Amino acid sequence: MKTKRKAQLLAMLGFSTAATSCEALSEIGGGGAVCMYGQPSAAYVFNAEVVDEDGKPIKGIEVSTPVEHPYGVSDITTALTGEDGKCVLDFKTWPTGEFKVSATDVDGAENGGEFEAANAFVLIDSKDYKDKGEHGWYQGKATKRVKFQLNHKE
Numbered sequence: 001m002k003t004k005r006k007a008q009l010l011a012m013l014g015f016s017t018a019a020t021s022c023e024a025l026s027e028i029g030g031g032g033a034v035c036m037y038g039q040p041s042a043a044y045v046f047n048a049e050v051v052d053e054d055g056k057p058i059k060g061i062e063v064s065t066p067v068e069h070p071y072g073v074s075d076i077t078t079a080l081t082g083e084d085g086k087c088v089l090d091f092k093t094w095p096t097g098e099f100k101v102s103a104t105d106v107d108g109a110e111n112g113g114e115f116e117a118a119n120a121f122v123l124i125d126s127k128d129y130k131d132k133g134e135h136g137w138y139q140g141k142a143t144k145r146v147k148f149q150l151n152h153k154e
Contacts, residue, residue: 042096042129042139046089046122050081050103050148052112057085058150060107061115065100065122067093080106095139097124103148115150122146 048063064078079087089101099122105115122144129140 038137040095040137040139041092042094043092043141044089044099044124045141045143046099046101046146047143048079048081048087048089048101048103048146048148050085050087050150052115053149053151055149056112057081057083058105058112058115059083059085060105060111061085061148061150062104062106063087063089063146063148064102064104065089065091067091068096069093095124095129098122099124101146103150105150114153116153118148118150120146120148 046063046065050058050061050063052058059081061081062078063081064076066074067077068074077089077091079089081087101120101122102117103120104117108114124142124144128142128144130142132138132140
């Protein structure tokens with residue numbers, strides 16, 4: 001009974017029952033709720049490959065994706081392709097169902113000429129996540145392949 005009075009006092013002071021202990025929630029009829037603090041997150045690995053019209057790998061192409069983080073903060077994850085035309089984007093963020101990935105020629109005429117930019121959309125389904133964490137906060141890691149075929153600029 002003391003716990004219920006404490007919860008009522010906290011509520012009058014502007015604190016919700018979420019601010020009380022999990023034990024107190026259970027005692028005041030919280031329905032066995034599990035108290036968890038944090039935010040949902042997931043890890044993503046995009047294995048990108050960039051080739052030209054003839055299927056030859058292109059070095060020096062910037063592959064990027066915008067990454068939205070909590071509270072409106074965002075940045076861009078980028079990587080440059082190597083001699084084999086491949087690179088890896090490896091990042092963590094909110095669990096998301098779709099990412100826009102871009103391939104942009106940032107070195108100009110080097111490495112085989114100038115190429116037009118291209119975009120691809122990577123779709124993530126719940127079954128793509130592996131190694132999920134307990135209690136649902138960590139969705140796991142989703143790994144996808146992304147292939148770009150860039151055309152020479154005319």
